[in-house]
Amino acid sequence: MKKIIFEQTGNIIMILLLTLGMIQTVLTATVNKGPFSFSFEFGIFWFLFLGWLVIFGIARFWYGKKKHNEGYSTRKGEFSTQDEREELISKKASLITFKMLISLWIVLLFLCFGVGLFVTDIKTFQTMVIGMLGGSLIIGFLSYLTVWIILDSKD
């Protein structure tokens, strides 16, 4: 269970920083149509994201090499399993997460369509779309983690 908590916590922080970095860049970006020019800035969140990529990458490598790591594999990440029971848990958690994400994306698609009809400010719409996509990925990671813990504890 620890390996899944480790992996998903890292993934959630990574996507959170990436989403915030993208939103910050979008909000600070300026585009001139004639003559064409554009500018944008990399905010603090991009640096935090890159820093986290390095830290998390090293931590994943170290965890993969560690003895008694509950079968954690750097290559497989959250799909690492120690035995057949965990393999079954991983498959069930993936299936539930997939179903949940598909339902969520259908809702978000309609939400984008609905909001897109009324929002006149492009930056607000861009922020909303990035936020929704990043948020849905975080919900996906959380869902996989929660289902995994519930199924593992139930046994």
Added chain:
Amino acid sequence: MIVINKVQTFRKQKKMTQEALANKVNVSRKTIVSLEKGNYTPSLLLALQIAKVLETDINVIFYLDEE
């Protein structure tokens, strides 16, 4: 129909801990715990491995609950 198992009984007869049995069949201790509680039905391969380690026939340790 569910699969009943006598893993705990045979393991105790062999004076083996859950951890020791888990190590011998390459699974986690938690899997042995789940199996003994009847919450998890093992694959045929794992059932055969457990029977081999506990030196008994698979049909004696694992059988169907006809009721």
